[in-house]
Amino acid sequence: MMAYLQGVDNMNDPEWAELLDKSPGEAYRQLIDTYGNYVYAVVISKIGRCGTREDVEDCVSDVFVELFKNKYKYSADGGSLKSFISMIAKRRAIDMFRQLTARREGPSIDDDVTVLPPSETDIEEDTEKRLYKIKLWDTVRSLGEPDSSIIIYQYYYDCSVREIAEKLSMTADAVQKRSLRARKKIGQLLGKG
Amino acid sequence: MNKHEKNHLAELKDIDERSVEEVSQYYPMLGKSAKKRILEKCLEKTNISEFVDDEDTVSGTEVYRRPVLSRVLGIAAAIAAAFGAVTGTIYLNRHFNTPEVFVSEGSSGQGALINTTTKNDEIKETSEVTVIVTEAATEDVTAEVSVMIQETMSQYTYSTTFTSSTTSTDTTETTETTTEETTDENEVTTETATEAAVTLSPEFFIGTWYASNGSETREFDFYSDGTGGRVYNSSNEENFSFVYDIKGNNVNFRFMSAEMESASAVIIRYDEEHFSLQWAESGMTESFVKKTA
Numbered sequence: 049m050m051a052y053l054q055g056v057d058n059m060n061d062p063e064w065a066e067l068l069d070k071s072p073g074e075a076y077r078q079l080i081d082t083y084g085n086y087v088y089a090v091v092i093s094k095i096g097r098c099g100t101r102e103d104v105e106d107c108v109s110d111v112f113v114e115l116f117k118n119k120y121k122y123s124a125d126g127g128s129l130k131s132f133i134s135m136i137a138k139r140r141a142i143d144m145f146r147q148l149t150a151r152r153e154g155p156s157i158d159d160d161v162t163v164l165p166p167s168e169t170d171i172e173e174d175t176e177k178r179l180y181k182i183k184l185w186d187t188v189r190s191l192g193e194p195d196s197s198i199i200i201y202q203y204y205y206d207c208s209v210r211e212i213a214e215k216l217s218m219t220a221d222a223v224q225k226r227s228l229r230a231r232k233k234i235g236q237l238l239g240k241g
Numbered sequence: 242m243n244k245h246e247k248n249h250l251a252e253l254k255d256i257d258e259r260s261v262e263e264v265s266q267y268y269p270m271l272g273k274s275a276k277k278r279i280l281e282k283c284l285e286k287t288n289i290s291e292f293v294d295d296e297d298t299v300s301g302t303e304v305y306r307r308p309v310l311s312r313v314l315g316i317a318a319a320i321a322a323a324f325g326a327v328t329g330t331i332y333l334n335r336h337f338n339t340p341e342v343f344v345s346e347g348s349s350g351q352g353a354l355i356n357t358t359t360k361n362d363e364i365k366e367t368s369e370v371t372v373i374v375t376e377a378a379t380e381d382v383t384a385e386v387s388v389m390i391q392e393t394m395s396q397y398t399y400s401t402t403f404t405s406s407t408t409s410t411d412t413t414e415t416t417e418t419t420t421e422e423t424t425d426e427n428e429v430t431t432e433t434a435t436e437a438a439v440t441l442s443p444e445f446f447i448g449t450w451y452a453s454n455g456s457e458t459r460e461f462d463f464y465s466d467g468t469g470g471r472v473y474n475s476s477n478e479e480n481f482s483f484v485y486d487i488k489g490n491n492v493n494f495r496f497m498s499a500e501m502e503s504a505s506a507v508i509i510r511y512d513e514e515h516f517s518l519q520w521a522e523s524g525m526t527e528s529f530v531k532k533t534a
Contacts, residue, residue, distance in 0.1 A: 076283045080276050089265035096254045105275065109282035116287055134258075184253060185260050200268045203250040207270075215272075231250065 064129070068119050079112055083130065087111050087137045092205060094141035098148045101206070107144040111137045187237045195230035198223055439513050443467030443487060449532035450516075454525050461529065472496065492518060 068075040091107045099107070114136050188199050194216050201207040201215060209227070213220045256264070271279070439445055446463040453459075457477075463470040469484040482497045490508040495501070506518040506527075514531040 072287055073280070073284055076280050077276075080271075080279055080283075084271045084276055084279060085269040086262065086265040088270050089261045092270075093254050093256065093261055097251075105279055106282065109279045109286060112279070112283045113286045116283070178257075181252060181255055181257065184250075185256055188253065197268055199250065200253070200264060201270075203253045204256075204264060204268075205270050234250065 064119075068116050072116060076112055076116070079115065079133075083133050084108065086130070087133060089204075090134060090137040091141045091144070094138065095145045095148060096204070096206060098145065103144065103148060107140055108137075110144070111140045114140060184234075184238065187234050190237070191230050191233060194218065195226055195233075198227045199230050199234070202227055439511075441487065441490060441508060441511060445511070445516075446470075446485075450529040451532055452527050452529045454527040460532075 064075065064079075067078075087108050088104065091111070092104050095103060095107060111133065115133060118136070188196055190196075191199065197216055198212055201212045202209075207215070209220045209223045212218075212227075213223045216223065218226075444467060447465050447467065448463060450461045450463070451458065452461055458475050460473045460475065461470060462472070463485075468486070469482060471480065471482045473480045479498070483494050484497075485492055485494045491505060492508060493503065493505045495503045505521045507521065508516055508518050509526070510517050514533070515529065517526055517528045519526045
């Protein structure tokens with residue numbers, strides 16, 4: 049019972065594996081509490097453009113079920129539990145992306161995989177793209193609260209204005225106005241850069 | 242927001258792992274209701290996945306046990322079938338076996354009846370069904386012959402010959418055949434007895450009788466004392482006397498020839514002016530016709 053109070057982060061390997069065996073419901077609850085948001089963020093970064101929120105939640109649950117099934121394959125020597133979960137989450141998210149794109153005949157994730165050796169132009173573009181992403185992220189974070197949260201919830205999690213308003217305890221109009229101002233500011237900052 | 246600006250923000254999803262971790266830490270998405278939904282899905286999939294888990298392993302060795310019971314039952318069935326076949330064969334052999342219904346030659350009607358009854362007893366051993374039929378037939382035969390015996394044996398002794406009968410049909414038909422033959426024979430006897438209004442006694446023979454056996458003709462002159470007579474053979478002109486006595490339908494002759502031979506015969510049919518006898522020694526039948534004045 050001590051492990052329940054400590055949480056999954058503080059549990060050693062045999063303890064949380066044993067907890068999954070003895071009380072899967074409780075183990076799931078603790079894992080979701082601790083790693084749910086992380087898994088959700090990983091999954092939505094992979095399938096956020098082609099899947100619905102239900103698809104994302106479905107994929108998140110698949111990650112924890114797979115963790116349950118492979119609980120004895122995990123070893124602390126191979127990395128932290130968070131790394132193990134991250135690996136499962138990315139794999140399951142890619143599988144889900146393939147399923148969704150195949151179903152909707154959308155873009156394949158294989159399109160992003162470079163089969164041929166990258167040329168110098170590709171490497172240069174890739175580098176510029178990576179730097180731009182970092183800059184974009186830094187720009188969003190530099191907006192300050194609640195504008196950063198509004199932009200992230202709106203464009204990363206695809207939340208509606210009403211949902212964001214509930215999360216941030218604001219009115220929908222205030223969220224709408226702040227979102228408009230934050231986007232203009234991001235454009236200015238990226239334009240200057 | 243113009244299109245260019247929107248496209249920039251859309252790339253916000255393509256962040257690196259470090260940024261993903263920061264997002265999940267500082268901008269958590271899951272509320273209580275979302276966590277509950279995911280938890281329910283996990284539990285549901287865990288229960289389902291137990292049945293579709295393709296990572297099940299099989300270990301150990303299952304010992305094969307030969308189906309002993311079915312083998313025993315098979316042997317028992319084979320034995321029962323063999324027993325049934327043997328029993329059936331025996332039954333069919335007995336049932337369809339042609340009974341040799343023969344009625345041996347008897348010295349009297351009663352003797353013939355006894356032989357027939359004996360044969361019916363043999364059939365009785367074969368089959369109960371047959372027994373019922375044959376017993377019924379036997380009762381008929383017994384009834385008819387008994388009546389005839391009562392009618393005839395009270396006054397006369399006679400000899401009746403029944404021919405042996407062998408049939409290839411079933412026992413019931415055989416018995417019926419026998420019954421018919423017996424009945425016919427006795428009917429003849431009954432008719433004969435009815436026609437004979439005289440009794441078979443020494444007085445019956447008194448007088449002159451012409452006798453013929455097919456090869457020679459003789460003339461018997463029975464004296465009025467009822468004990469003797471004289472015989473004349475016209476073919477060889479021999480002439481000698483004889484004495485006789487009657488016991489039932491048997492007649493014993495003692496001829497006073499040179500050989501002093503004795504001969505016994507059985508009266509097989511007779512009436513006022515005719516009688517026939519069969520010589521016991523030769524089996525020859527000789528017919529007598531009374532000489533009328």
